[in-house]
Amino acid sequence: MPSFFVAPDAVTPPTIRITGPLLRHLKDSLRLADGDGLTLTEEGIRRHRAEIIATTDRLIECRILDTTAAPLRSGPRLVLAQALLKGEKMDWVIQKATELGADRIVPIQTKNAVVKLHPDRVEHQRARWERIAVEAAQQSERWTVPTIAEPIALSKVAAAYPSAVKFVLAERSTETSLTTVTLPAGTDQTVLLSIGPEGGWDEDELRLMREQAYSAVSLGSRILRAETAAIATLSIVQSRLGELG
Secondary structure, eight states: OOEEEEOGGGEETTEEEEOHHHHHIIIIISOOOTTOEEEEEETTTEEEEEEEEEEOSSOEEEEEEEEEEOOOOOSOEEEEEEEOOSTTHHHHHHHHHHHTTOSEEEEEEOTTOSOOOOGGGHHHHHHHHHHHHHHHHHHTTOSSOOEEOOOEEHHHHHHHSTTSEEEEEOTTOOSEETTTSOOOOOTTOEEEEEEOOTTOOOHHHHHHHHHTTOEEEEOOSSOOOHHHHHHHHHHHHHHHTTSOO
16 A cells, blocks of 8 residues: 655654545545554655544544654755656656656756647646656655646756756767766755657757756667656666666
8 A cells, every 4th residue: 555645743643643635535535444554654754654543524543553764865866857748648757757766857848849838727737747746656655755846948947956967868869878977976966857858859959958068868779759768767867876676
């Protein structure tokens, strides 16, 4: 069963009180009842193994059985800057990037992107992505939920992360392989990974990113779909950082 996130103020040892949407999910969807066990996480702080001791329409009360402190960060923060993708592809990238440990996901507006978010729909779409990230973080038993940033133009990404080590994945590239490029290891550092849209990067965009100190890297000779490239990139980086495999 997933580890569900609860706010710190819901935890008053030796009990945890669950209300709101999580209450409805546990009670109505999962049909948990008194005596059932579950795992509850205070994001980035503690994780509790608990047992339900009382259930009403407004409250689930749990008894804490044991508690584990969150582990210390062991590597740099990972920021995935993903060009907006059409249909469910963006949802899929959000879900899988969360499972693979991205700390922040930044939807970026690019010249060749098929999707153009209407300003009136931005917050609605972002809320949807945040729900997907929470569900994926719980399912994969993460200690934290990645931040879903507000969509921004590609030209503004570098300024938003001035101290990050920045990489751009370029198709049909003879650039350095992502498997051999030097990665920072410090916990106070950030790696920014930029993935293009279905139509690929525009030459002016590649030129701009070179001027902004991005390093172009390659995944090899195969041409991957944008959503596949995002997951392959995160998998390679996490493996090299010792977080996967």
